[in-house]
Amino acid sequence: MIGWLLALPALVVLALGFGLPLAVLIRVSLNRTVETGAMETAFGLQTYRKILADDFLGQIALDTLGLAVGCAAAATVLALPVALAIRAAPRGWQGALALAAIAPLLVSGTGRIIGWLAILGDGGMVNALLLALGLPSLRLINNWTGVRIGLTESLMPYAVLVLLAGLGRLDPRLDEAAATLGAGRVRTFWRVTLPLAAPALLAAFALTLVLGLSAFITPKLMGGGRVFVIATEIFDLALETVDWPAAAALAMLLLLGVGALAALRWLLPERSR
Amino acid sequence: MHLLLERLSKRFGRNPPAVDRLSLAVPRGAILALLGPSGCGKTTTLRLIAGLERADEGRVRVGGRDLTDLPPERRNIGVVFQSYALFPHLSAAGNVAFGLEARGVPRGERSRRVAEALAMVGLADLAQRKPRQLSGGQQQRVALARALAIRPEVLLLDEPLSALDAQLRDGVREEIRALQRRLGTTAVFVTHDQAEALALADLVAVMNEGRVEQCGTPEEIFETPATPFVAGFVGRSSRFIGVVEAPGQVRIGGIALAAAATPPPGPAQVFIRPHHVRLDAEGGLPGRVVTRAYEGATALVQVDLPFGPLLAAVPAGLPVRPGDVVGVAISPEALRVFPA
Amino acid sequence: MRRPGAARRAGAVVVLLAAVGYLVLLGPVVVVAAVSLSAGQFLSFPPPGLSLRWFRALFANREIMSALATSALLATVVAVVALVVALPAAYAVARLSFPGRRALADLLIAPLALPTLVLGLALLLALQPLKLVATWPGLVLAHLTLAVPFAVRILLTAISAVPADLEAAARTLGAGPVRTVLRVTLPLSAPGILAAGALCFLVSFDETVISLFLVGPRLTTLPVELFRYTENRTDPLVAAMSMLLIGVALVVVLIVERLAGLSRALSRE
Numbered sequence: 012m013i014g015w016l017l018a019l020p021a022l023v024v025l026a027l028g029f030g031l032p033l034a035v036l037i038r039v040s041l042n043r044t045v046e047t048g049a050m051e052t053a054f055g056l057q058t059y060r061k062i063l064a065d066d067f068l069g070q071i072a073l074d075t076l077g078l079a080v081g082c083a084a085a086a087t088v089l090a091l092p093v094a095l096a097i098r099a100a101p102r103g104w105q106g107a108l109a110l111a112a113i114a115p116l117l118v119s120g121t122g123r124i125i126g127w128l129a130i131l132g133d134g135g136m137v138n139a140l141l142l143a144l145g146l147p148s149l150r151l152i153n154n155w156t157g158v159r160i161g162l163t164e165s166l167m168p169y170a171v172l173v174l175l176a177g178l179g180r181l182d183p184r185l186d187e188a189a190a191t192l193g194a195g196r197v198r199t200f201w202r203v204t205l206p207l208a209a210p211a212l213l214a215a216f217a218l219t220l221v222l223g224l225s226a227f228i229t230p231k232l233m234g235g236g237r238v239f240v241i242a243t244e245i246f247d248l249a250l251e252t253v254d255w256p257a258a259a260a261l262a263m264l265l266l267l268g269v270g271a272l273a274a275l276r277w278l279l280p281e282r283s284r
Numbered sequence: 285m286h287l288l289l290e291r292l293s294k295r296f297g298r299n300p301p302a303v304d305r306l307s308l309a310v311p312r313g314a315i316l317a318l319l320g321p322s323g324c325g326k327t328t329t330l331r332l333i334a335g336l337e338r339a340d341e342g343r344v345r346v347g348g349r350d351l352t353d354l355p356p357e358r359r360n361i362g363v364v365f366q367s368y369a370l371f372p373h374l375s376a377a378g379n380v381a382f383g384l385e386a387r388g389v390p391r392g393e394r395s396r397r398v399a400e401a402l403a404m405v406g407l408a409d410l411a412q413r414k415p416r417q418l419s420g421g422q423q424q425r426v427a428l429a430r431a432l433a434i435r436p437e438v439l440l441l442d443e444p445l446s447a448l449d450a451q452l453r454d455g456v457r458e459e460i461r462a463l464q465r466r467l468g469t470t471a472v473f474v475t476h477d478q479a480e481a482l483a484l485a486d487l488v489a490v491m492n493e494g495r496v497e498q499c500g501t502p503e504e505i506f507e508t509p510a511t512p513f514v515a516g517f518v519g520r521s522s523r524f525i526g527v528v529e530a531p532g533q534v535r536i537g538g539i540a541l542a543a544a545a546t547p548p549p550g551p552a553q554v555f556i557r558p559h560h561v562r563l564d565a566e567g568g569l570p571g572r573v574v575t576r577a578y579e580g581a582t583a584l585v586q587v588d589l590p591f592g593p594l595l596a597a598v599p600a601g602l603p604v605r606p607g608d609v610v611g612v613a614i615s616p617e618a619l620r621v622f623p624a
Numbered sequence: 625m626r627r628p629g630a631a632r633r634a635g636a637v638v639v640l641l642a643a644v645g646y647l648v649l650l651g652p653v654v655v656v657a658a659v660s661l662s663a664g665q666f667l668s669f670p671p672p673g674l675s676l677r678w679f680r681a682l683f684a685n686r687e688i689m690s691a692l693a694t695s696a697l698l699a700t701v702v703a704v705v706a707l708v709v710a711l712p713a714a715y716a717v718a719r720l721s722f723p724g725r726r727a728l729a730d731l732l733i734a735p736l737a738l739p740t741l742v743l744g745l746a747l748l749l750a751l752q753p754l755k756l757v758a759t760w761p762g763l764v765l766a767h768l769t770l771a772v773p774f775a776v777r778i779l780l781t782a783i784s785a786v787p788a789d790l791e792a793a794a795r796t797l798g799a800g801p802v803r804t805v806l807r808v809t810l811p812l813s814a815p816g817i818l819a820a821g822a823l824c825f826l827v828s829f830d831e832t833v834i835s836l837f838l839v840g841p842r843l844t845t846l847p848v849e850l851f852r853y854t855e856n857r858t859d860p861l862v863a864a865m866s867m868l869l870i871g872v873a874l875v876v877v878l879i880v881e882r883l884a885g886l887s888r889a890l891s892r893e
Contacts, residue, residue, distance in 0.1 A: 014716035018728055025769065028768055111646065129656065367787065
């Protein structure tokens with residue numbers, strides 16, 4: 012019992028900052044919004060029904076899923092060579108290389124978006140290059156392309172982190188063993204490295220997918236108000252339209268979707284979790 | 285008796301009890317070895333004495349005081365851990381001073397006692413070194429000095445020599461023994477090494493599956509094992525299955541042997557120590573030498589008898605070779621017979 | 625090797641792809657740093673010339689400086705409170721055995737499983753009726769909800785790394801449970817505790833999404849200012865503003881790497 016007692020201050024903080032708000036969120040999602048836009052106390056699933064019947068929101072949900080799946084896959088695939096290179100690097104370099112790959116996780120997301128705006132924007136690096144080559148400029152921000160690029164990058168450090176943890180258990184001598192058996196590196200990669208890395212790849216994909224589904228800053232800033240995903244929709248419902256029951260219900264549906272995906276992971280074989 | 289354990293029991297979860305109604309008594313100033321295979325409950329017993337585990341049942345008494353319900357910090361029992369458990373952030377002197385600070389010993393007396401304890405283990409010069417700057421043997425001595433500086437009622441040592449190189453062991457063993465004698469501290473140490481137990485202890489308690497099989501002087505344990513487990517665990521012996529036919533007579537595989545002491549007639553197991561076997565007896569049992577291993581002063585010879593292989597320790601000068609047929613004599617005192 | 629040519633090319637391919645990966649990962653940060661020194665008017669790269677004009681503009685901007693002060697103070701308070709609150713909890717989970725220990729451990733890091741957007745909305749809905757939106761207590765509570773689980777996770781690793789024998793030794797030497805924690809456990813887990821504090825500071829200092837729901841015109845944080853500014857205008861001032869956040873992040877990354885190892889501290893296992 013002394014254990015729970017020592018944890019009491021932390022539990023109080025989390026009860027106030029997590030438990031209570033979550034309860035309020037669920038409660039508000041059961042309320043209803045009347046014609047005037049005011050919230051009316053109720054106890055039913057009418058808001059959920061309204062959302063699920065809304066074709067516009069349905070399209071947004073599909074777009075969100077598509078975005079998240081694509082970016083999670085891209086981030087995982089791009090992260091694999093990074094993780095492999097870190098693992099194959101000389102001992103003294105591994106720490107610095109891992110640090111460089113994971114540190115962006117801690118760097119302000121908005122700051123990195125601003126970097127992308129400067130790279131992809133109308134006066135940005137890519138278009139300056141195209142201009143110099145006499146090619147027509149490309150619209151790479153304020154649309155889905157920009158969101159895809161930005162989101163993929165923002166998910167990559169997570170994928171690297173998961174892959175490093177997963178590949179850490181992979182014995183580098185296996186590569187050598189394959190080489191002594193006469194397998195070239197291409198063959199080794201396809202026949203040895205990839206199958207052994209598969210569980211880690213799956214774990215990295217699963218994590219980045221969940222994060223991608225609820226990503227907010229990147230779609231909002233890279234999309235320039237023209238890209239709608241569930242997260243931006245929840246934000247607008249809460250702070251622009253001020254339709255709290257709808258915001259709460261949509262948030263609950265997002266939570267259920269993310270939860271269902273997380274639950275899917277438990278169906279995977281033990282070692283790939 | 286200075287240290288008394290009364291029917292101590294400790295069970296972890298649903299496993300069989302680690303310590304099972306264990307009773308022991310150690311006179312003041314004596315050193316007791318808890319000897320047994322790994323997992324026999326000897327370290328748990330040590331932790332129960334120190335108060336690091338709480339007994340499910342039973343009492344721990346030291347000098348007549350019941351310690352059972354006291355936390356470790358109020359027991360005044362010094363412990364030398366197998367890992368030494370030196371505080372890596374404190375110097376050797378800081379480690380030794382730790383217990384004195386906790387007791388509120390005033391600064392002046394504290395530094396005097398720290399110096400004294402370090403000098404006692406021959407580390408006065410290294411007082412300011414951090415543990416990682418000390419060798420294994422030196423760390424061990426700091427741990428010993430730290431445990432002794434609090435002037436404990438009882439000193440506990442968990443496998444004190446196991447982490448040391450073989451060459452260091454004998455020296456450290458003698459040092460521990462000499463210190464313990466000089467200070468008159470009652471001590472209990474845990475070991476799985478019977479040579480260590482027999483050489484260092486006044487009393488040896490052989491443990492198995494949470495219980496004490498036998499507690500006695502090293503001689504008693506070695507020469508008159510009380511149970512088949514002790515007979516088999518301590519020292520080398522040959523084991524046979526036989527039948528006690530009449531008081532003083534055992535039959536093994538058709539051959540009748542005289543035994544000094546026997547249980548009531550019935551199936552029995554018989555242990556024979558190699559050094560009680562002679563191979564140069566006129567008219568002894570005929571046996572064929574199978575192997576001979578030179579061990580310095582003696583040679584260990586395996587002889588095939590009609591009822592099975594028997595080990596014999598004979599003077600190294602005795603001219604026997606594999607293939608020789610020898611006359612085997614086993615004195616009646618050599619047979620330890622237990623009901624099967 | 626049987627096909628040295630192909631093999632070498634495959635190795636080179638991995639290195640090349642990894643280089644692309646690093647370019648994607650680090651490019652934006654490098655570009656932001658360069659643009660913050662731009663002499664131009666727009667977020668263009670390469671910048672037309674170098675100057676410190678946007679940093680001068682940054683430090684002359686009252687609102688941004690006030691948001692910076694708020695963020696720094698908020699992050700300090702959050703880091704300190706998170707450590708104070710998380711330490712006994714992490715100690716209990718790492719060292720004591722009691723019914724429900726595993727459940728407690730899961731409970732303590734549960735908020736990390738929630739998308740921050742949902743957490744922010746939930747906090748808004750809960751704190752609005754209590755008149756705590758756009759107040760210090762509200763922001764501190766909201767950031768603690770993220771910082772405490774973070775702190776618990778890192779502290780758990782740090783405390784578990786202290787050998788249990790050392791605490792046992794302290795007890796047998798006469799130190800009570802409290803003295804043992806103060807003289808043995810805490811000093812030996814100090815690097816992990818500092819790393820946890822630094823990360824909690826950063827979690828709060830960088831936190832954008834939850835804050836967006838909870839700030840007001842009178843009380844706003846630097847990341848929120850940056851977000852709002854970026855939404856409306858794109859001049860190099862936002863890059864200079866980012867450099868404040870990135871600079872703090874780099875300091876924290878180096879502290880944590882030095883004290884505990886970044887990938888170990890962030891790993892979920």
